Amino acid sequence: MADDICEVRPTGRIDNVTGPAFERDVLQQIDGGQRRLLLDFADLVYISSAGLRIVLLAAKRMKSAGGRLVLCSLNPQIAEVFDISGFNRILDILPSRDAALSNLSAT
Structure with missing residues (x-):
């Protein structure tokens, strides 16, 4: 972890079962x-629609708090979900x- 950057690295799936813990x-x-x-x-x-909702909720909450949320290392299938949903244009x-890390460290 660099500086005061917090990293969360989910594994496997984010869906209705694993979403609440994430x-x-x-x-x-x-x-x-x-x-x-x-x-x-x-x-x-x-990542299911439930997972997308969580990411959007986190991004909105972080923005309201004056912070920054950055995603990285999306595999092609996950990247396609973010592209189709339009989330790649708002996140x-x-x-x-x-x-x-470099991007977050610059802020």
Whole structure:
């Protein structure tokens, strides 16, 4: 972890079963005062609409708190979901963890 950047790296799937724990983890970071959050999706193989809702909720909450949320390392299938949903136009998505850390460190 670089500086005060918090990293969350979910594995496997984010869906109706795993979503509540992921949501709790992410929102606890934001509500606890974290203002630079990296969601590293390198080990994510599937995200449902429930998972997309959680990411959007986290992004909105972080923006309201004056912080930044960045996603990175989306595999082609996950990237396509973000593209089709239009989330790639409203979220900061970078190709690698290093690029995301550099981007967050600059703020």
